[in-house]
Amino acid sequence: MSNLAKHDMNVDYSKIRLSRSKAIRLKCLDCTCNQTSEITNCDIKYCPLWRYRTGKEEQDELNPYCAF
Numbered sequence: 001m002s003n004l005a006k007h008d009m010n011v012d013y014s015k016i017r018l019s020r021s022k023a024i025r026l027k028c029l030d031c032t033c034n035q036t037s038e039i040t041n042c043d044i045k046y047c048p049l050w051r052y053r054t055g056k057e058e059q060d061e062l063n064p065y066c067a068f
């Protein structure tokens with residue numbers, strides 16, 4: 001079993017059943033070379049994952065209401 005707290009480029013993630021939020025987290029870890037603070041501070045708002053990078057949906061002027 002791989003350690004899902006870090007993105008490992010040697011792991012074939014298509015062979016592991018992941019939740020949607022874990023898949024997003026792993027992609028962000030991949031993007032930031034496993035620097036979790038860079039995910040929190042990510043300012044690439046045009047990235048399709050940006051709103052979901054922290055594990056809950058980011059609220060802003062475009063999306064002011066929380067759906068959960």
Ligand code: SF4
Binds near residue numbers: 027039042043050051
């Ligand atoms: S939200 Fe930020 S850290 Fe996550 S994949 Fe997009 S650019 Fe990378």
